[in-house]
Amino acid sequence: MDHxxxxxxxxSPKTRLAFFGLLAIALMVTDARFNQLDLLRQxxxxxxxxxxxxxxxxxxxxRRAGEFFVTQSQLADxxxxxxxxxxxxxxxxQLNQSLQAExxxxxxxxxxxxSLTSQSTTAEVMSAGRSPFSRKIIVDKGSxxxxxAGQAAIDDRGLVGQVTRLQLLSSEITLITDKGQAVPVxxxxxxxxxxxxxHGRNNTLELAFMPVNMDIQNGxxxxxxxxxxxxxxxxxxxxxxxxxxxxxxxxxRITCTPSSGLDRYRSLLIISVSESPxxxxxxxxxxxKEAQ
Amino acid sequence: MTDAPTLTRPPSGQFIxxxxxxxxMLDILPWQGTWLLLRPDFVLLLLLxxxxxxxxxxxxxxxxxxxxVMDVADGALLGQYALAYTFAIYLALTLHRRIQAFGLWPQxxxxxxxxxxxxxxxxxxxxxxxxxxxxxxxxLASITGALFWPPLSLxxxxxxxxxxxxxVAYTTSRGSEK
Numbered sequence: 001m002d003h004x005x006x007x008x009x010x011x012s013p014k015t016r017l018a019f020f021g022l023l024a025i026a027l028m029v030t031d032a033r034f035n036q037l038d039l040l041r042q043x044x045x046x047x048x049x050x051x052x053x054x055x056x057x058x059x060x061x062x063r064r065a066g067e068f069f070v071t072q073s074q075l076a077d078x079x080x081x082x083x084x085x086x087x088x089x090x091x092x093x094q095l096n097q098s099l100q101a102e103x104x105x106x107x108x109x110x111x112x113x114x115s116l117t118s119q120s121t122t123a124e125v126m127s128a129g130r131s132p133f134s135r136k137i138i139v140d141k142g143s144x145x146x147x148x149a150g151q152a153a154i155d156d157r158g159l160v161g162q163v164t165r166l167q168l169l170s171s172e173i174t175l176i177t178d179k180g181q182a183v184p185v186x187x188x189x190x191x192x193x194x195x196x197x198x199h200g201r202n203n204t205l206e207l208a209f210m211p212v213n214m215d216i217q218n219g220x221x222x223x224x225x226x227x228x229x230x231x232x233x234x235x236x237x238x239x240x241x242x243x244x245x246x247x248x249x250x251x252x253r254i255t256c257t258p259s260s261g262l263d264r265y266r267s268l269l270i271i272s273v274s275e276s277p278x279x280x281x282x283x284x285x286x287x288x289k290e291a292q
Numbered sequence: 293m294t295d296a297p298t299l300t301r302p303p304s305g306q307f308i309x310x311x312x313x314x315x316x317m318l319d320i321l322p323w324q325g326t327w328l329l330l331r332p333d334f335v336l337l338l339l340l341x342x343x344x345x346x347x348x349x350x351x352x353x354x355x356x357x358x359x360x361v362m363d364v365a366d367g368a369l370l371g372q373y374a375l376a377y378t379f380a381i382y383l384a385l386t387l388h389r390r391i392q393a394f395g396l397w398p399q400x401x402x403x404x405x406x407x408x409x410x411x412x413x414x415x416x417x418x419x420x421x422x423x424x425x426x427x428x429x430x431x432l433a434s435i436t437g438a439l440f441w442p443p444l445s446l447x448x449x450x451x452x453x454x455x456x457x458x459x460v461a462y463t464t465s466r467g468s469e470k
Contacts, residue, residue: 009348017382020356024378027360027371032421037370044364048320052365055320127365128324132430133423136367165367172367179424200424 045167052126052138052170063266120271121145123153126170135178135198137161141270142169150230151272158236158259159183159224160268173268176237176258177203185237186225190215193225196237196256205238207254212245216254232273236260303452308350311338311448312358320365329429332437335362336377336410337444340403343384344391355381372417380410396442404438 011019031037123139141147143166153160153173161181165172174181179200185207186193192215196205210216220240226233238256245252315334323331335358342350359374366373383406384391391402411434419425 013352013382013385016352017378020352020378021375024356024359024371024375027374028369028417028421031370041364041370044361048361048365051317052320055317056322059322127320127322128328132328132426133418134367138367180422 041165042167045170049167049169053140056126120269121147122267123147123171123270124267133200135161135175135181135200136164137173137175138170139173139268139270140170142167142171144168147171147270148272151270152231152235153268153270154235155260155268157261158238159231160260162230163270171270173270176205176260183231183237184225184228185222187216188221188223189217192216193227194222196222203258204241205256205258207240207256208251210252210254212247212249212252214252216240216243216252218243221259222256226273229273232271303346305349307452308342308346311342311451312354314338316358316361316365319362329432330436332433332440333407333410334440334444336380336407337403337437337440338448339377339381340384340406341445341448343381344388347385347388350381351385352378352381369417369421372414375417376410376413379413380406383409396445399445400438400441403441404434407434407437 027037121141123141123145126138126140128137139153147163147166149163149166149171151163153163159176161173161175161178163171164174175198176183176196177198177200179198181198183196183205184193185196194207194210197208199206207216207222218240222237222240224231224233224235224237236259238258240254241257242255243252244254312335315338318334319331339350339355339358343355355377356374359372359377360370362368362373362377363370387402391399394402408431411431415425415430
């Protein structure tokens, strides 16, 4: 169009495009291959944090307003329901306490290390991720609240995901349904161990590399096995929803639906496994099995 | 309708920054599910608007910077949106005289391929970094973006008029006319 510019306007659009395009590509490669850009990300993220909070405030306000206008009968209903639930839980808790005491006693006898204890922080979901590609959410607690990368996030029904990126006031949690996110699980019914992979597309998980003749049924509950030292043991992960066994395939295609309310929750718990010595774990497991 | 721009004065840098800021806020609202797919990229739309109407002031540098901000907001690979925005703005800059000659709805037809190109670029980087294609619904955002173009342009022009026509004292004291 303008081959001979009449006014000087600096570099031509094509040069600029090449410059900024290459800069962006260089940035992407650096970000993907070497994790050297955390400082940049943290800086921009910190500046963006108040904006995200403001953007979320209408939703928070409307929710609070909704909470304010709950009728008394609803509240009364909920209280009775919670009382009943508490009663049920109390019985479970007492049972649990006695079991824990017994377990601690047995472990002392076996002079093994304490079972993995966990500490937790509550966090609110700030944004559900802007891109439809990634299954990630941003929560409002960051490294200033003592959260570390790699910790597990759960809600009241099961495992939600893992902290993958940390900023000062917020952190990013990759959901278990994100592509390539792997969770070591075991089947509650028979203790079969497996690895559940996220799908990235719809809200399902897949059990990878399970032989066709493996004993898994529809409706089997999967919990974290805890042998990775990242997730605490026994958190519900998913329920097997579909099994396809093809004679031509060495592995069965097992699809599971996550137990946690992956799209619904607002607040979740970030827990850390305080001791995670993968090298020392196998003997502990063995002792524990014998103790049972 | 289309002769509105001739009446308005050149917008101040402050005003441009304000509209872009508003676009960022709109983008980081907690959109979810289908709404997230339907949500037009307001930041890119506003960038395109300013690149077409003020090509000397808003160019690829701004697009690159805001792209980086959206990368962080999105948790995406750093540089992904920067690349997509830069390329769309490059196309807008080369086409801006042509686009300006049209009315608002024909302009939307020009905006649609630009939005599509930036989405395709973002998709390519997603796929290269190992994501799976999420279905054709992904491109709905370009359609809604093009549909949003006329009302958004009108809104900006209206705001400009409202801001600059009544108080002449403000503009002359700032000496913004050239």
